[in-house]
Amino acid sequence: MEKFVGKMANKIATNLKYDDEQRAVIQYGLYAILQIIITAIFILLIGFFTHSLWECIIVYISVALLRKSTGGAHAKTSNGCLVVSIIAVSALSIISRYFTFFQYGYIIGFVLSPVFFLVSCLIIYKLAPVGTENKPLNSPEKIKRLRKQSLITLIFYACILAGMLILSIYYDRALNLAFSLGVATLWQAFTLVKAVKK
Amino acid sequence: MKKYLKPILAITAMVCSFVATTMASSACLMWFYQPEEPKSLQDR
Numbered sequence: 001m002e003k004f005v006g007k008m009a010n011k012i013a014t015n016l017k018y019d020d021e022q023r024a025v026i027q028y029g030l031y032a033i034l035q036i037i038i039t040a041i042f043i044l045l046i047g048f049f050t051h052s053l054w055e056c057i058i059v060y061i062s063v064a065l066l067r068k069s070t071g072g073a074h075a076k077t078s079n080g081c082l083v084v085s086i087i088a089v090s091a092l093s094i095i096s097r098y099f100t101f102f103q104y105g106y107i108i109g110f111v112l113s114p115v116f117f118l119v120s121c122l123i124i125y126k127l128a129p130v131g132t133e134n135k136p137l138n139s140p141e142k143i144k145r146l147r148k149q150s151l152i153t154l155i156f157y158a159c160i161l162a163g164m165l166i167l168s169i170y171y172d173r174a175l176n177l178a179f180s181l182g183v184a185t186l187w188q189a190f191t192l193v194k195a196v197k198k
Numbered sequence: 199m200k201k202y203l204k205p206i207l208a209i210t211a212m213v214c215s216f217v218a219t220t221m222a223s224s225a226c227l228m229w230f231y232q233p234e235e236p237k238s239l240q241d242r
Contacts, residue, residue: 002233012207012214022215029214031233032221071225074232087233129225134234137225146225 001038001078005031035078035101036064039085046090054173055180059092062157062184069149071127071137072191092187096180100172109167109179116182117161120189121154130195156182 009027012018018026040060047056075081099105129146132138137146164178222239226232 010213015204015207018211021236021238022211025218025239026214028221028233028236029216029218030210033214060221067226068221068224074226078233091224095218132226132232136225136234142223177229185233 001034001082002031005034011189027108031078035081039082039089042082042086043089043093044090046086047093048061050075050097052091052093053162054177055091055093055096058180059089059096059184059187062181063089063188066124066150066153066157066185066188067191069146069153070124070188070192071130071135071195072134072188073194074132075136092183093180096176099179106172106175108176110168113165113175113178113182116186117158120185121158123189123192124150124154125184127189127192127196128153130192132195145148154185157185 013023047053128150168175
């Protein structure tokens with residue numbers, strides 16, 4: 001995918017007579033857009049065929065939004081990234097969708113959703129934000145701002161989770177959605193631990 | 199068609215630059231691969 005993005009960026013830069021730095025910026029932005037779209041298409045297709053579309057959407061959006069402020073572990077290649085993203089989101093969504101079919105699934109889900117969320121809050125509070133080799137976090141102001149952003153995002157997720165858990169008393173499906181939010185934040189916290197260990 | 203190419207490319211470049219600037223102010227790109235950030239966007 002990187003080669004394709006590079007070629008497209010070159011074409012745009014050549015036609016508009018941009019310099020190397022402007023071309024690099026376009027390439028960076030184009031990569032982000034394509035990554036989001038391609039990952040979304042695959043995940044929505046898997047969600048559609050496994051009847052876990054809403055869970056897929058919740059996991060996809062909640063992980064992506066949280067990652068923007070917390071950072072996390074990264075794949076070494078763009079294709080590796082695509083594979084890991086699709087497998088992770090699909091697995092988490094399918095588990096969230098079908099765990100209630102097991103005995104005591106409802107009670108386990110009701111208890112585990114806030115537990116997963118609280119554990120991930122603790123991990124994110126302790127470790128976020130985490131930079132990478134290609135995007136190090138050196139500025140103390142930026143680190144402070146990203147930490148604040150992560151906490152605001154988590155508070156927002158906490159409100160949604162609480163709402164879904166209350167709604168699950170009346171609508172069983174709401175528990176699946178709450179569980180998907182819990183596992184999504186736990187997964188994102190896990191990627192932080194992995195990134196710090198590196 | 200050719201006369202629309204330059205405006206389309208210009209709009210594409212504008213959108214890409216906007217997205218790149220937004221991503222530069224965050225901890226990483228939204229998913230699991232982080233390409234090298236352009237020098238002009240570093241430390242935003």
